[in-house]
Amino acid sequence: MTIDIKKVLLLGGGPTNIGHENELDAAAFERLMALKKTGAKIIYVDDNAFSVTTEEIQPANVYVQEVSFQNVVTIIDKEHPDAIMATTGGLNGMQIAWQLAESGILASNNITLLGIKPADLRKVMDNQKLRDTLTEINEKVIASKIVADDDEAMDFVREVGFPVIVKPMSSSHDTSRFICNNTDELEDALDVSFKRTYIKRCSIEQSIVGYKEIEMVGIRDANGNKILISGMEDMDPIGIHSGDSIIFAPTQTLINEEYQALRTATFRIMDSLNITGTCHVQFAQSRTDSNYFVTKVSPFFTRNTILAAKATGYPLTYVSSFLELGYNLTEIKLPSRYSKFLAFMEPTMDHVVVKIPLWPFRDITDVDQHLNTLMKSVGSTIGIGRTVEEAIIKSMHSSQFSPRDILPSVSTVDDDDVINQLIHPLASRILILMEALHRGFSIDELSELTQIDRFYFYKLNQLLRAQDFVVNNPLSPQSIEIGHKYGFGDGMLAELWKVNISKIQQMNENYKNHVTYKAIEPSAGEFLECTNVFYSSYELENESRPFTEKSALVIGRGGNQLGPNSAADYYTSQILRSLHKCGYKTIIMNTNPNAVSLTPQLSDKQYIEPIQLGNILNIIELEKPDVVILPGNRHYLSKQLKQFKALNIIVLPPDQKIATYNQKKATTAVDLFIEGNEILPVTTISFVGKDQLTDLRFINDYKEPMDNWESDEDKLIANASKNIDTHEWQGLVQVLYNTNGDSKYEMTGIRPVRITETAFLTKTTGINWINVLVRKYLGKLDMVSLREDWQPTEHKRSAIMTAHFPFRELQSGRSEGTTKQEVGSSLSFKNFE
């Protein structure tokens, strides 16, 4: 029976941080597209400064506010929604839902919580109740206890022995778990944990370090029908946070009996919680027998829920929206590109997906960089291939900070250090595993040391052997064939052989080694051509047909790191939207499974391929796009691509004739848009630095319009317009000023408006400046209507964008960060007094 709703409050995921990237915004965005079909009015709350979802809703229905219990209560009082969807708000969203249920607000306002009933939600959010529920259905959980002080913890340890794991209860984020092998470590862990818990309780449990970590994502409808979307296997054992693990989909080292047992357990858990929608369950699977424990139940959107959808091509977010509304699986009508059966078929894969996390240690160095139970990664990339090796190498390429097509070497690490890093892994984990194999460590020995299944070492060994063969047989057709099979790509071959990539392309032509693209779809070839997502392999059949209409290729930014990455995802999404409006068929290439820009509704075709020269050229060769757009300052890539004269490449933000600006200090800025000789003022900004810092590297907060705008804005804009040379500057440009607060402004420099601020301007001024830039460089800008639309000095409210840093999550002592250390930003509006 479907639930009839007129008005639904959708909870957003908030600014990106460790623990969640853009996937919640991507889920909310897709969900919105599905909900629009129901005719329900949608209210959305989110303060993520780079949310794509908020763009798609009537501004009057968007609350740009922190997703908190108090704010949600206020919105409920004002809007009187008849339902709440909290699952796209992640763990935070579910905690708010729980508080709403416990406080009686849902009942008294007659609001239906979608996805899970309040009574069942309690069973998930309260650790003890979850244990009771699981025990009732004969699912095993590890011995654990909730303790209120150190003495109780010690009593528990005397019973079960070390090692144990300590977790704060109801903490603000899901990342903290501490393994303790002795009393000292336990005391430290309790110390930190008691500081983090809202309710002065910690849980302490038996450690299952070394078990395999298996993740299952399933869906269930109101009739109790269930589908397993995907099983996933963490290569790293329990002991390394799943968010910091290299993950494989499908599972690689489970036998059928084990796999089916976990699948069945997932279904039983969903039944016991009466879930209508999606559920992500994590298991610890013994390496020696069929024993397993349930370690985590998440009936809401998580990174790996989205990964399961991306890996299989199953339209999970779309389907689960209707499941939450009470539809049965067989009643859901999919968008026309899908086979009509796909919604209720269990996905089956004929490819391998590998996800590698990205860590922020290049930008934040003063933290413990070991991978352990505390999650530290800020992003991830995936590699997809038809062989396990191909998927591994592609994901490794995609995870490199350098766009150069070669893997970094760790050959200088000495033997002792290799052993040390095998036992206490760092971010270079997978390179060290390969290096150890290279140095002759036996597979059994390595498996013993790392608790990683032997299977993975077999695969890494194959890769090493393939690489040796390729290096020792340069420019031979057989080397190219082997290289391609193992996912090396033409760019990597060119680097290994130190030749120009065009040489390899010529050989491919001569030997007819053509790249083929395979669809990512959930039927493993049973239904023909039912999705528009592709990855490459070198095989017989190519399934990707180039568009006959004019088309544009947008080269995505890859995995999230610190800095402007979630802003860049927003920027990329808006570019796609803009190109679509300009009549182009849009093609996006990206590797970040959590990127909004990869959602199927935002482009006509998606390629999940490493952002490397060889892979880009292959796609261009097939698609022959009329324009290639490269968002972000990627000088190496833009230089490489520009060698190919026939390509129409647009770099956004545009390269300026002068790349540098004079001063490093500023308090205020005038943003201008320059088209030819015409200068259009956009707005003014005040920079807000912590402790009155005016060093631009430390400026992370922006306010629009500038302070004292009533008195100072006009003259500053006039000054900026006078000082800018339109021969040298085009597009969005920022003129920087310094002031001591005395209305005397000293111009300190000029720079292009950065991606983060372009997103901010788009959010605050009501003009989509990304769209304006795209149109400008496509030669389709209509200046007349832009002039009419835009009144720069008519400010009705002030907007503030505040950067967030992951210092607390990483247990760094820092409080202030540079622009390179930002993990996300929040947005807020304030009416003038």
Added chain:
Amino acid sequence: MTERYLILEDGSAYAGKAFGSLATTTGEIVANSTMNGYQEIISNQIYHNQIIVFTQSSIGNTGLDQNAYESILPSAKGVIVREYENLATDHFKRISLDRYLKQHKIPGIYDVDTREIRHHLQRRGNMKASIVDVADDHAFDQLHATVLTNQQVAQVATPKPFPNPDEGANVVVVDFGLKSGILRELSHRDCNVTVVPWNFSSAQILDLDPDGIVLSTGPGSPANLPNSVLDMITDVQSQAPLFAIGLGHELFALANGAKITKLTVEHHGSNHPIREIITNEIFFSGQEQGYAVDPKSIDHAKLFITHVDLVNGTVQGLRHRDYPAFSVQFSPDGAPGPKDSVGLFDDFVEIMARRRDSNDDRY
């Protein structure tokens, strides 16, 4: 690495690399899209005379497990996969996929575009194929000339009865090419099992005083079996609870007057939702089927449909109106595949118990 070829009846040829046995074989080519359980699939006697294309791109990752064989002497004619891993996980780290296939004279080919082959089979339907050293005219002539045996059940089923003792219900399993999963599930429920040859008569079966009878899975078309098998079924179904699976289900339908049709594209996988009509619930199960019961041919005075496949509309389950006899097309034992419907074995054991109790009342 030896280069070998997979050639198809329609003239297609695929070059790949050899693993397993280097034998030249011919069989029907079918694609299986189940992601787990390559060992169970290869050792299932249902693949007698068939060459299996795995759509799962990589197999062999977990070696071979002594507890996961579906038969001791597998009779598949070939294995086609994108990539295999030659890893052994047994105590002595001896038995890898390559070695296993060599032992049983099953040739394998890897490094081929199995997704393309899958698409090809979806478009062109079932056909014969060979695994050969050279894809020349001679090989194609041989392929065209090969007539595959229709005595498949006789070749894979046990020629002599054997017991699998326990203390529970007395179950006679009629072996048409039995998969071990059925025995495992009966053992879990303490059944005292006697496996009998496919051509046992009803009198021979009933002399064993069964509490229930299972008609097993097996290879090939049910039409290849003599009418005596159908007579046996009509005799025993009125005497004891009967549970028929796979080929057994097709024979049960035939014995009760229904007709069987051959599918244009065989379905081997566990991704199709199966609807249980009475509860309207959907679930998943391993399906390995080349034939289906024609729903139009069903005599509704005798049988009613209990399960259907929601994707291809095929009949997946039947029940007799007068007797405690029921059948399913799919494999509820989950070896390999989901165990969503493993409760059917509980139903069967329960029916046997009720029957026994009511018989006791009579005496």
